[in-house]
Amino acid sequence: RDHLCGVGRFRPRLLQVFAKPQVFTLVYSVALILQNAQFYYFFAIMSTLQRRYGLSSWSVAVILFADSASPFFISFAVGHYSRTVSKPLLLFWGVLSLTISCCVSVVPYVIYGPGLAEANSYGGASDGMPQDLCRSTAVTPSGCDSWMSDSVVVSGVLFAANCFYGAAYSVLYIAGSTYVDDSVKKKNSPLHFAFVAILKLVGPTLGYSLGSLCLQYYEDPRYDPGVQKTDPRWVGAWWLGYALLAVCLTAIAVPVLLFPKHLSPPGVRVPSKAPTGSSEQKPAETSATRIPEQSFWRALRSLFRNPVYKYRLVYWLLASNVTLGHGMMSSKYIEVQFRTSASRASFIIGPMLLVTNVLGLGMGGLALNAFRPRARLVTSYTTFCDVLKLACLVLCMFIGCQGINLVGLTAMSQDGRPPLETACSAGCNCTTRAFEPICDPADNSIHFSPCFAGCRTLQNKTGFMSLEDCSCLDGAKREAVSELPYLGLCEEQCQNVLFFIALTSLMGFITRTTTVGHTIVGLRTVARHEKAMALGVQEGLSSIFTYIPYPILYGAIFDRSCLVWEDKCGQPGACWVYDTEKLRYAYHGLSLGILLLAVVFEVMMVYHSVRLRDFYDDATPSGLCERHKQQPPPPATKDETVRMLAAEDTGSLEKASCSTTPLHSQAVVYSAG
Structure with missing residues (x-):
């Protein structure tokens, strides 16, 4: 039953034609597309949410903290227990958690409705009566006497929604990656992961494009606010994309659940119908499915004694801060730096990500599959690409447009706020x-x-x-x-946005050419039975050292670059005007510093990566190496046979079965010496 498609006793013959790694890879990729789309959709509408509910970048950082809070509590458990629990079942609950996250994200619109008052602050859609702007006494806006502001409520709701999202992301990443890697031959892993990664990149494009489309409509699509989309008071239909994503996620959850607990190992034929007899009957355990019993702490200690895994992990944590931080603020940065609307900024980023990233991933995956470079060469190429990215970040610091010539910014008051009143x-x-x-x-x-x-x-x-x-x-x-x-704002003739897009596209292309190789290195640096645990540890530590710092760091840069804050009941709300020059240097300078530190650990990983073995080849059921089928080794003795079976669990069967020398002189997948 564990190798048959279906749920419970419902495992019809018709479904068994889908019990293939290729089919699961396709379905899994669609789920990742929607998951990524939801993640980047939030970035596309982030500035709109800030204007609508008066959220600062610090508030956004607190909301994104939920992405790391939930993975921290479940990543280690998912990595440890996914070795025995059905991974498709875990993936099913992960997709449902994404659906719940989308539904909860719509709640602020249900509670507060559209912001019509903001659109009519100066009579933008009024009945034509003149409005007195100069008042002898200050007017207190409605809602300021409430014990809890709408900003606090909205932050709490979105925090809860992101908790569901963070949990779902951990499950999809850990269970899905190991399920795919365990179901295909090692020599085919680059193509499978390249296919998954390429389709996954449709997610950011879909998220930004969906955000661009939804923000072209007003928050209440039936209402005409009487202001242009470039007007700072324009609030697009940010909630609409979440509703559409929830429907799509619900539709993909069912196919994910129907996959078997184990897909057919390479070379093993699976019966086309469920076996008859007792439903409690279990298939005989083989050396290929046997999982060594190992305590949690012992397994954790074994991972951190592996220098390749250890240095790669530190590099991953640092580099992910740059990738996620730039991704989070890229749309807002283009909107602020080059004075464009939120809808147009999202529209620019979406196609840019799709074209450059797909080309980079495709070329990287095909190159690995065609040339099969050694692990040392793969890690060295990754380091070279990161050095190129450092150079691109330096150039980005000098590409921008002139800031807003706002009257009243020539002198600063003692509290740091500009005295706009003249x-x-x-x-x-x-x-x-x-x-x-x-x-x-x-x-x-x-x-x-x-x-x-x-x-x-x-x-x-x-x-x-x-x-x-x-x-x-x-x-x-x-x-x-x-x-x-x-x-409205004065028209800006600056066209430097084209140069910025070209440079960031080059950075995206360079990064994606290394994605498949870096993923394979991460999976090959540990034994087969340690892969789920290794990914769980990576996700758990990412929750602390990546998912928490990056929104705080990059959000603080935007807040520190703010010149004029929204006055929200006497407290600062969203930022209206930024110091674009200060923002440009700080935004790219932070990424430059973190990536430079990451490269140091990456070089150490390159030094130790020579220890990696069995990077592409698989062990065959007959005990023969695929590349030595024509020259089988002499029959093994009884003692060597026992050691061969033990070596299989650590991924070194190819070395044990293909050599004519005693097993004790052979290197395994990773030698801890």
């Missing part, structure tokens, strides 16, 4: 609750809002916003340029 707007009790910029073409300057521009009234005349009695706008200069001030 002499001409004094006494109007202006607030930074809403960012409605006004561009003055006379000097290409920007006023934060009509109130800060000294405008006493604002009127909507048949869709045209009329600014009246604006004391801070120089009339003489306006007459010289014959252009009137208008609502």
Whole structure:
């Protein structure tokens, strides 16, 4: 029964044609596509959520902390017990957890509804009546008297949603990777992992593209807010993508559950129907399926005595901070640095990821399968690519656009906030609750809002916003340029975004050419029965040293680069204006420093990778090496046969069965010396 498709006693003959590694790889890839799409969809809508609910980058970091909190508690357990529990069953619950995560993420919209008040802060969709902007007394916005702000509630809900996501990610990564690797021949592993990785990369593209599509509609698609998509008050339908992903995840959960506990080992034929007789009858245990009994702590100690695994693990933890940190903030960085809308920024990133990453993964996987380089060469190539990435990060520090020429930023107040209020707007009790910029073409300057521009009234005349009695706008200069001030940011002629996209695409291509090789190194550096445990340890430590630090570090960089904060009931909310030059150097400089430290441990991994053996070849059931079938070794003695069976569990059967010398002189998959 463990080798037949179905659930319980429902294992019909028709389903057995799907009990193949190729079919599972396809279904598993679709699940990973949706999982990745959900992850990157959050990054695509992140800036929209921040504007809608007044979330700072620190709040986003706390939300993303949930991605690491749940994996920390379950990764070690999943890695330890997945050796005996049905992996498709674990994967089924993982996909269901993703569905629950999507459903919980929609709850803030259900509770608070669309933000219509924000869109009408200055009469953007009003009935045409003039609005008095200069007030003698400060006006307290509605909702400030509540004991708990909507920002706290939304942060808590999204934190809970990410807890489900983090648990699901650990299950999919640990159980899925080992299930695939155990079901295919080692020589075919590069192609299978390349196929999975290539299809998985559709996920980021799907996530960003879905975000771009949904953000083109207003939060309530039936309502016209009367503002443009480039207006900072525009809030797209961020919740819509989660609803669509939940439906797709529910549909893929059932096929995942139907796969057998064990797919057919290479060269073993599986019956096309379930065996008759007692349902309690179990297949005879063979040396190929025997798992050495080993305590948790003993297995953990064995892993950390392996220098290749140890140095690769440290490198992985550091490099993942760079990969995830850049991925988290890339859309927001393009939006801020190059002054584009959230929808357009997501649209730029999606196709860029798909093209460059698929090409890189495909070339990397095909090269491994065709040339079969040694482990030392694979790890050396990875190091070389990381050095190229360091050079690209240095270049990115000098590619950007000029920052916003915001009136009032020339002098800083003692508390660090810019005194946007000038002499001409004094006494109007202006607030930074809403960012409605006004561009003055006379000097290409920007006023934060009509109130800060000294405008006493604002009127909507048949869709045209009329600014009246604006004391801070120089009339003489306006007459010289014959252009009137208008609502919105001044047009930016900077085209450096094209150079930035080209450089980041090159970085993505370089990174993906190493993905398959690095994955194979990680799986071959440990014995076969230790693979699930090794991945569990990796995920558990990633929860502490990767998933926690990267949102805090990169979020802090954006917060420290903020010039104007939203005034949310007297407390800072979302950031409206950034110091783009400071942000550019800090954003790429942090990645440069972390990756440079990672390369140090990567070099140590390269030094020890010469110990890796049996990188591609498989042991055959007959005990003959595939590449020596025409020259079988002499019959083994009884003692050598016993040692051969023991060696099989550590992945060294190929060395034991293909050699004509005694087994004790042969190297195993990894020699701990």
